[in-house]
Amino acid sequence: MAGAKLARKQPGVWIDPAQYDPRATDHLDLIFGGDAWLARQRIAGVPVVLTDTPRIEKHDRLALRKALARWETIKEPTLVVLPLESWWLTEGRAWLTYEVLAAGRPVALVLLHPYNGLDASGAVAGLLEFVSSLGSLPVVLLRCDVSAIGAVAQGAFAGFIGWSAATRHGPLPRRQPVRDSDVDMSPAVFVPALHDYFKASRLPAFARSGRRDVLRCDEPACNGGGLLRIARDSEVNLAAARAHARRHNVASAEQVARYVLMAREPRDAWWEACKAGVDVTASLAGNGLMVPVARWLRQWLEMGSPAHVPETAA
Numbered sequence: 001m002a003g004a005k006l007a008r009k010q011p012g013v014w015i016d017p018a019q020y021d022p023r024a025t026d027h028l029d030l031i032f033g034g035d036a037w038l039a040r041q042r043i044a045g046v047p048v049v050l051t052d053t054p055r056i057e058k059h060d061r062l063a064l065r066k067a068l069a070r071w072e073t074i075k076e077p078t079l080v081v082l083p084l085e086s087w088w089l090t091e092g093r094a095w096l097t098y099e100v101l102a103a104g105r106p107v108a109l110v111l112l113h114p115y116n117g118l119d120a121s122g123a124v125a126g127l128l129e130f131v132s133s134l135g136s137l138p139v140v141l142l143r144c145d146v147s148a149i150g151a152v153a154q155g156a157f158a159g160f161i162g163w164s165a166a167t168r169h170g171p172l173p174r175r176q177p178v179r180d181s182d183v184d185m186s187p188a189v190f191v192p193a194l195h196d197y198f199k200a201s202r203l204p205a206f207a208r209s210g211r212r213d214v215l216r217c218d219e220p221a222c223n224g225g226g227l228l229r230i231a232r233d234s235e236v237n238l239a240a241a242r243a244h245a246r247r248h249n250v251a252s253a254e255q256v257a258r259y260v261l262m263a264r265e266p267r268d269a270w271w272e273a274c275k276a277g278v279d280v281t282a283s284l285a286g287n288g289l290m291v292p293v294a295r296w297l298r299q300w301l302e303m304g305s306p307a308h309v310p311e312t313a314a
């Protein structure tokens, strides 16, 4: 609802009604009837309408078909939002591809996951396979992480990268309530040298082991202060730490996007960025730091690129 108000003031903004969010509290349909979110977006004058699909469960082909038929007769440019788990990119991919091709409509994927929708085995390969099967039909990634850049390099139409952990995947219902005291509240920070996100509370360990170099950040958003400052702030001023982490995450995603998408062969540039991160991660073992390579990152390395054969991270 706040998004619709913001979009009215800010031209060019898209609004995701996010009706797949289990915490969604905007029950506009009860007040305005079935097309409340369409009306909201029209009033806001958005350039592209995003459909208000609820979560699509695994195996529920009928729900997928229903989602793809939503607002199919309206004239405005529309993206069908598909909030689904990575199962649809692996076992369910044939159905997904068939139904999207049959509907012939551009889609926006929201991968529902507790942390990273591309961590599931085969998810990266499945995503790229899906994008290429659709040919000229656009695929957009909403609420993604830095992998959105890799997907665009490989043919996705566009990607949106969340600035905090909660906006880098679609939310799933929580199985059990967690106590705040059990949760690491520090923000997740993109560490450019490792090409991955880490909780700020983990960063001081790198410095203590003699690898302060890993925490460097050259962007103006960080004033050359490095990422340790976010870790320090997390202990005394969580709001400031989160704000800094968001600024840093946005700036570093932009830097990666520029490097990759302006390269002569973006697929090679993306693979090289992943490989560099994996290599630095492996080198930490020499300082006594055992840091596993993230599953999503490992999968990108295994995909290879035109100039690079697939590699398996150690």
Ligand SMILES: [Zn+2]
Residues within 6 Å of the ligand: 217, 218, 219, 221, 222, 247, 248, 249, 251, 252
């Ligand atoms: Zn930074």
